[in-house]
Amino acid sequence: MTRGNQRERDRERAQARAGGKTKQPKNDGLTPEQRRERDAKALQEKTAKKAAQAAGGNNAGGGGKK
Template sequence: MIDDFRQRTSERGNQRDRDRERAQARAGSKTKQPRNDGLTPEQRRERDAKALQEKTARKAAMAAGGINAGGGGKIK
């Protein structure tokens, strides 16, 4: 009974080790690529801030029920 338990736990431990090795091999093959958009960090921040402002404005327009907001409200 105890031998069965030891055998099962050692098999399980071996599986963990193999899975860990496989995960490391997969992670090692993926190298992080640098950003390729040709922007400096400051330019990227400005671009992202502008996009966020536009998104916020669109959401506000939809919430206010603007004509071109695309809310798709029902006409009564």
């Protein structure tokens, strides 16, 4: 019976791993429509930033092959 407390130890380890992770409901005070608008704006900013990096990164490539 050397593995009698394995289940208990595993529960303790799982609790320790998930210690800082607590699920919280969405308490941002926004309606679903406002949340959609906020998320759309963030997505547009993200894609614009990525496009700007791609445009700048391709031109700054250097000598490369000729």
